[in-house]
Amino acid sequence: MTHSFVQQALRSYFAQYPNDTQRLQSTQALLANPDIISRSSMAGHVTASILVLNPEKTHVLTIFHRHLNKRLNPGGHIDEEGNPFDAAFREGQEEVGLPAASVVPISTWDTQSCALDIDAHVIGANAKKNEGEHFHHDIVYATVLKTGVELDTVEDDGVDKREWTPLNEWGQLSERNRRMLSILEDPRYGVFNAMQAPSP
Secondary structure (H helix, E strand, O other): OOOHHHHHHHHHHHHHOHHHOOOOHHHHHHHHOOOOOOOOOOOOEEEEEEEEEOOOOOEEEEEEEOOOOEEEOOEEEOOOOOOHHHHHHHHHHHHHOOOOOOEEEOOOOEOOEOEEEEEEEEEOOEHHHOEOOEEEEEEEEEEEEOOOOOOOOOOOOOEEEEEEEEHHHHHOOOHHHHHHHHHHOOOOOOOOOOOOOOOO
16 A cells, blocks of 8 residues: 555655755655555554644643653554544544644645654564564654643553643753754744744
8 A cells, every 4th residue: 555645745854854865764765665654564664743832832742651761742653544644643632632623733844744853763672562673754743732722631551641841851852852943943934933932
């Protein structure tokens, strides 16, 4: 099965960020794979996650992932429909209780998309799921929570400690977060005005 939504997202990203070709060689190679979202592929598959800023754009909604032992943005695998943004939002609903139509996309490298970053990283073996070590090639989408929205109460076996993490603190959690924060701070995208820009 060919997943055109995913392939289009990858091609658009590499067109906008040709310098990332070296960093993401293994991700680029997935374009030749007719089924690039299958979680049974231990060579790697594309996943999706969602970055949610609060309305004031001072905090990021995060979860603590029990298996990975890390604080992350909500995210997970892409279903057979193959639309990575829909998958990212669904994970936000399941893991942090995002209500339907509760976020506004942030356009960055593609005016038709709020995809912010792609990252390839190793996922350790999980005996409970009978999964060996493999790669995730994760597309993250940037959004802002609409004013007045309250998150639903949810329970997810894989995550806990939902919290609003201060933007600068979130930016120091990983190299990927630092990379994403630098894109969000780019004045071309107008994410932060002079009053909202995070302090150094």
